[in-house]
Every structure is written in C-alpha cells, then in structure tokens.
Amino acid sequence: MARNLPPLNALRAFEACARHASFTRAAQELCVTHGAVSRQVALLEDRLAVRLFTRNRAGTVLTSDGEAYFEPVRTALDIIADATHRLHRPSGKQALRLRVPPTFALRWLVPRLARFHTANRGIEVQITTSHEPADFQRGDVEACIQSDACGPTAAAGSNVCQIRLFGEAVTPVCSPALIAEGKLRDLRDLANHTLLSSTHRPNDWETWLAAAGLFDLDATDGIRFENSALSYQAAIDLAGITIAQPAFIQDDLRSGRLVEPFGIRAETAWAYYLVYPRDRQKPQALAIFEDWLLGEASLVNPATGVTSPPAFIPAEMALAQSAAGL
Template identity: 40%
Template sequence: MTLRLPPLNAVRAFVAAARHQSFTRAAAELHVTHGAVSRQVKSLEAHLGVALFERRIRQVVLTAEGQAFYAQADAGLAQIGAAARALTARAPVRAVRINVRPSFAVRWLIPRLPDFVAQHPGIAPEVITSTAAPARASDGFDVAIRRGLQGWPPALQVRPWLEDEALVVGAPALVEGAGRHVASPRDLAAHVLLGARSRKGDWDDWLRQAGVARLRPAGRLALDHLHLVLQAAVDGLGVAMAPRSLLARDLAQRRLVPLLPLHRLALERYYYGVAPGAPPEAQLFVQWLEDVRSAEPPA
C-alpha cells in the first residue's frame, strides 16, 4: 500500500513555526502571511490526527507529539535540501525571465522569490521590470504579469491569477495621534492623500464609492510608482491608497495599518502570460505563482 505523505508545504510551515516558536516569525521567513502558516499547520495536524502545537495568547508551544515530529521533519527537510544541492551543483544553471511592473517587483515578487529559489535551486529567476505593456516589451521574457487583459500579445497564453482591491493605509504614528484618528471617510480631510501617477483615478473612485466625493483633504501628493507611495506612507507623509497585493509585509510588520477596512475599491485582477516557446522553467514558475496564491487567500 502506498504511504500517504503529508503535504511538503505544510511540513515546511510547521518546521519554521516550530523553530521560531512563532507563526508570525515563521511567516516572515517564508514570505507568507501569519494566516497562511496557521492554515498549513492546521492542515498538517488534520493529516496526522494529532495536535502539534499548544496555542496560547501570543505564543505557540510544541506538544510532545510536535517535538517528536519536528526532530524528524527538520532533519528530513535538511536531507532533501542537501540532495537537491548535490544534484544542482553539477547541473547547468537554468533561467526563467519574468516581466513585471517595478512596484510589483519590489513589493510582491522579490520578497517571495527566496521561496521559489529554495524550491527550485537550479533555476535562476531573472526579473525584468517595465511599465510598458507586454505587447510592447523591448526585452524578451518567458512569463509576464500584468493587471487586466489589455496590452497582451495575441500569441501569449494569458490566464487569470490574483484578485485584488485597493484600501487606505497609514503609518501608526500618523493616524493614531490626537485628532488624527480615522473613524469615517470624512476624517481623511485632516490628512494628505498619497497616490501613484500610474493609478490617478483610484482616490477619486474610492471617495465617490465611500460617499464623500467632495472631500477636501489637507493636500494631495502624487508619486511615480506605488512602491514610492507606500514608502512615503511608511515615512508619515500622508495616507496612501494602495492595492492590497503590495501591502503584505508592511501590514504584517505594522509599518502601515489599514484604515476604514470596510471601504475597499475593487481593482482589475492580475493575469500572467507564458510566451510561446518558453522553457519548462516557465511552467514551474507559474505553478509556483498558483501555489503562492492558494497559500495566501484574500484577507
């Protein structure tokens, strides 16, 4: 009878959580959310039929069964890693060229790429940043990621991927001071509104949807790219309108906090396209994209 092995991603999440005795620190190591680690551990516990952690307030502690499994699983993962490194050390380096917009590269892709490299140590991801549509790309690529269905070359296989929405965020020190708290959309009048020139209509659309289209804020500041907008928000220059997809690390580390979380603006979803004749590495990369999306469901 074939042995039913536990899912490897769940084992990796458990080992990281056990090593740190923290789901939060494990999430930071794996570049996923706290909730994703918690779900993976719960799925592993369900698979094994035992509790691996004792959940306490702001702390998790290994059970006796968890300690026993951790000792074996940690060693097993290390052995798998060593075997993979021994093989890939002798193999020629392979590459996958990924075309994305700069803000997506900085805020979503690059923080998560260590996970792809760990899973596929013989593949070198080459990140190509461009604001041009894939149909107008000056450099060749194997995989491209963009919002919406406009601007794709007809020959590409384009598939729907990540759903997204925009929300308002700000630095804790900026919005938690006296007279600066944001309890309703009208409270934004006390703040400078930060936005990206590449997404000029988001603030107006959000204000209209929130019923305060005529709001007169303390000021508006437009920057070229969303990653600059978010850095400006972290530094306290104002409150930002930004896609949730680009906020994971800032929210997890509380550099930014969500304001008015019930007021969200739906955005075009992301799509990825695989170029004709792309190498097999491209399919491994898009499978990884799907795995990450599944592990990080919408908040």
C-alpha cells in the same frame, strides 16, 4: 568577403530612437546624453546617405527609408542580445527572464522567490521592473506579470496566454502616529491631510471614495509617486495618507507600521496575470515557474490577493500594539 556594416553604437541608437519615437527616451535607455544619440543617428545617416527620421508636431517620426531599415536592425540586435544572454548563462542552468511591475515585484514576488530558488536550483530567475507590457517580439523576456482590468489580451491581441493570479482591492493606510495625533477621526478628516498615490494608478482614490460614499472630496490634490511602493514608504514616514493594495502591505499592517483608519476595502475591476507568448514553445523553466506561481497564488484570496486569515488590524489595536512595542 568583408561585411560592410555600420558601427554597432549607431545601430543601437537608431533602433532605440525608432522604437521609442523619441531621442530623449532612447538616451535614457542607453544611459547616454541626448546629444550622443543625435550624433550616432547622424553618423548612421551619413554612412547610409539617407534620412532616417523627420520631426513634426507628433514628435520623432521614421521616414520611409527608416521604416524599411528598422525591423531588420531590430531583429538583428535581438538575435545578438539573445545569443549573448545564452552564452553568459551559467553552465547547466536554465534562464527565466521576467518583466514585473515594480510594487508587485518588491512587495509580493521577491519575498516568495527564495522558496522557488530552494526548490529549483537549476533555474536562474532574472527580473526587470516596468509598468509597460512586455514586447515579446523583442525576445528579451520569456514572460511578464501584468495588471489589467480587461485582461492582457485586450491590449496584446490573441497571441498571448494569460493566467489570472488574483484580483485587487484598495484601502487608505497611514502611520499609527497620525492616528495618535487625533486628526483622523472620521472620513471627513481626509480633506485635512495630504493624499498619496502612484502616477500609474490615478483612479484608486476615486474608486475607494465612491465605495465609502464620499463623493465631494478632491483626491487629485496630493502627492503622486512613480510607484505605489514609494507611496507606502512615504505614508510610513508621515508624509500623508496613501491609497494601498492590502495584498502588498500585509507585513506593514501586521507590524503596525501602517494602519487602516477606516477598515473599508474597495475591490476594483483589475487583476494580475502571468502573460507569455502563445505562438512559441513554452520553455521548461517557464512551465516550472508557472506551476510554482499558481501554487503561491492559490494561497491568497482570489479577489484581493490577501493571504488568509485577513491581515486587517483595526487602527485602535494597531496603535495599542505600537505603543506597547509589539
């Protein structure tokens, strides 16, 4: 018997709109225009002869028919995606799909992955970057790295395992050229510079300023980037002074591309965790990766993520190294 199925593109558009509660965000995910998503949803509504969405002040909201349709469609698309992923996996290899915050991926995990790959040729690691916690019900990742102050279970409930990797600290850093100009001699000089940060870490400057005893400086009047890695590069390019996590800029400090003008590091309440579902069998590839990751994390300071010995180089020494071409 022939199946009476709606077009796949229409189902994908509906599922993305329902999941994001936004036609705009669905269009961004699917790499199409807002109008294309609207047309696909309208096509599906015509095909089903029901209204799937309504709009109010809160945004795009599923109707009762839309809510009833969403979970079966979402489950079906997840099954198709997972089956396709397994079919395309190279023969004999295990796949491990991870979701990781962008700066953690670029500045900590990726530089270490070559060691994992050398020791585990049979595991294909696939990394996507996002600040959003993984939705394990979708089945598109086996695990994620998550940064949280209270532990991921505070947001995800009790159905996840969380393995703490390391905590974090923050410190201002800048280009040594900024020091050479003589315009950053003490803490009060910060008021005369552009302060850089990440939109996903809005409180880092306040945390550090409080630890430094500087309570009357407005740290909100600066430039914020999508992630910390961009703010680090902006500081290297003399755009200002960024608040940074020492764990992610150790190479820059060692090379003198960045310096710590004050040498004050403030530990925060946040930490990084490996997170994966508790209510399903752990894949062998994930178990192997977990062991390796914990081994890597054991080599860093558990409070800050900084390798030992510390990478701190006083600003004056870094400036001398830079001038000497070291």
